[in-house]
Amino acid sequence: MLRRAFFSTCCLVALSAGVANADIFPVSDPAKTPASTVLFGAANVREDNAYGIVGAVIALNGDLTKNGVIFNASWEYLDYDYLANPVTPIEADGFGVNALVGYQWVWGDGDKFAALAGVNHRHIDTQPFDPFSDTDGDNTSFKVQGELYLNNGSWDLSAIGSYATHENAWYTRVRPAFKLGGGGDIGPEISYHGSDEYDTLEYGAFIRVPMDETVAIGVRAGYADSDSSRSDGGYVGIEIAKAF
DSSP states (O other): OGGGGGGGGOOOBOOOSSOOOBOOOOOOOTTSOOOOEEEEEEEEEETTEEEEEEEEEEETTSOTTSSEEEEEEEEEEEEEEEEEETTEEEEEEEEEEEEEEEEEEEETTTEEEEEEEEEEEEEEEEESOOTTOTTSEEEEEEEEEEEEEEEETTEEEEEEEEEETGGGEEEEEEEEEEEOTTSOEEEEEEEEEEOSSOEEEEEEEEEEEESSSSEEEEEEEEEEEEOTTSOOEEEEEEEEEEEO
């Protein structure tokens, strides 16, 4: 199948302050030159939260369908509101940069596991200034990330987990999916993410479709259940990737 050769990219991105993650699986014809790079982007919004990210995953051996070292680099934008205490709302915005390197193992019909480690740097501004927030200003974390993809006939499964040392920030998500005609996927998703300052459970659904042999687009929607410091509510997001 055209899309199987590219499942090994599994572009997992964005450990973020209560917002988006993306995993995109562009299609590729195995008879053609294997791709070495995937460019990706994602955006996610819900009440009092917005997030965007752009980045790339590169196979250093020139073939994302094979075992080998991979490099993941991304830039992210964050905008979110929270309560510093029961009566003091805070507006926060900023950006982040991620640089991770790791190794991926590919087997079977596109199954993959990858382990990465590197650096996450964030700059966050709070208005009004929150003296009790450790996220305000510049901070740099050691970050680790694991990615799993399993392909089994009429269904597949993707899962990720990330951890960054600053504020003990974590992100996990699982997506089981049913395969659609033409190479698309549809299914439920559940994610749980947070840090020392918040935690959020998201549950919803996604659909991902190939636009051609190198481009895939996905959309996601659901409900976010946060702790008392952040608002609950529905979320929507979009994901896109281009392979080279």
